[in-house]
Amino acid sequence: MDFEKQSDIIKRNTIDFITDEDLKERLKSKKILRVKLGVDPSRPDLHLGHAVVLKKLREFQDLGHQVVLIIGDFTARIGDPSGRSKTRPMLTKEEVEKNAESYKKQAFKILDPEKTEIRYNSEWLDKLTFYDVIKLSSNYTVARMLERDDFAKRLANNEPISISEFMYPLAQAYDSVMIEADVEIGGTDQLFNLLVGRKMQEAYGQKPQIVLTMPIIEGTDGNLKMSKSYDNYIAFEDEPFDMYGKVMSIPDTLILKYMRLATDIPEERILEYEEKMKNNSINPRDIKMVLAFEIVRFFHGEEKANYAQNEFIKVFQKKDIPDEMDEILVEKSISAVDLLLKTNSVSSKSEAKRLINQGAVKLNDEKINDPFQLLVINGDEILRIGKRRFFKLKTN
Structure with missing residues (x-):
């Protein structure tokens, strides 16, 4: 595929893209890109919010590029401060290892394991001496660190910020140096960390990585971002009937966003649904049923998707009880x-x-x-x- 078509696929549905020129240069050279996603296994289960980023990684794999999934077994013990109003509690090594195994198993529901390089950042971060840490931190200033929105808010409110939290984005950036990332992907809440990666790669004599962020989807409540903490999530391992019902509970305003970011429904078909919703020629519930079916089918297969849909109709439209309990x-x-x-x-x-x-x-x-x-x-x-x-x- 020529670089223009690749570029269009890669940029589809993205929010931040830094920079377009860097991407075109690397694609023109026919380089196999090393595409990095760093994940801290702070929880054992994944939800549709994670699927948004993982599906973009799968697109890179389908285009012939190399995905590098970094399991943050070291950084999870620090705790990512992104979007936090207070210091995140540190996890034990045992908690991280258990969550990491669960994370890998679930991520491969979307990623091709044959085209995924798994790395643990303890591999290099555990080996750093105190001198190495000082040298690493000398490449970034406190002033730049305090430009970060969540740090700035906490400072203004006289809320504590630990030095370890300043070290987190530096550690994540060092991961990019160690695997020589061409691209790093994350949610929009990760933009600051990803940009630190560009700066750190330059400091270590590498070409800065391309930064790509994906939208953060709202949960079933329609307001807050999808999160287990808010109890508004749809998990990869939810039972088919429960998963179908959760999708059916989302507000109508989120139907098209979920279709674009969490399914493989073609854009032309989504545009048709969008037009029908605008002119009120279809009940949004019917489009939502298509969405729910597709999400359950992706994670559980067509047979279970059909079962979930039939049970949903029986329980919620005919007011019966399910056959299986x-x-x-x-x-x-x-x-x-x-x-x-x-x-x-x-x-x-x-x-x-x-x-x-x-x-x-x-x-x-x-x-x-x-x-x-x-x-x-x-x-x-x-x-x-x-x-x-x-x-x-x-x-x-």
Whole structure:
């Protein structure tokens, strides 16, 4: 493929692109680009927000370029300050290693493992002496570091910034030096870190990397960025029915954005949907069902996508209960809070209380209002938590 076509594919849906001239120069030389993504395995699960960047990496692979996935087993122990209003807690080595294995497994749902070079940044960062760290930090000024938006806000609010947080972007930049990155990709919240990488490569006598940022997608609430912390995420490993239902819960305003960034639906088809939504010739719900089907199909296959869609229609349009539910063995007399904990679908008693107080829990279609209500279970009752979680109760 000629460099103009490659360039168009690479730049599609991007936000920041620094610089176009650098990309054209490297593509014209027919160089196989080393495309870097650095990930700190601070959590074990990935969601559609991560898919946006991973799908762009897959495009690079399909164009014949080399993706270098850097697992930040060292930097995760510092904690990325990007977008943080306070210092991020450091992780243990054991936590990082466990999360890293889960991250790799899930990333390969999108990336081609045969075309992905996996590196751990402890490989070089663990070996730096204190002199090396001083030399590294001499290439960047405190004034430039404080230009960073989140640091500037915290400084203005007299909130603490640790020296270790200043070291984070320098460590990420040194990763680019060590693998000689041609391109580094990240979300828009990573722009500062990626630009530090360009500066550091120049300081070490390398050509500065091309910086490419992708949009950050909002979660199912339609306001905040997708994050497990905000409980508005759609995880790679969500069950098909749950994944389908979560997609169907997004605001209509996000349908086209999700289609462009999280699916392989062709742009021409998306433009058709966009036109139909503008002239009100189609119900947005029908387009959202196409979106939900495509996302479930990508992660779970067509058969499970069909199942999820049929179950969704049955539960939400026909107001039936699903054919398949997990069975939970419970005592004949149990409090509402303890019953929810038995399902393993809530993480704590406080979450169980919150759901009950919000009116999100029903037993045989009767709303449970009191978290401490003592329930009498005879067997074969249906417990419903929220809109999509159903359990059949059994007793000894």
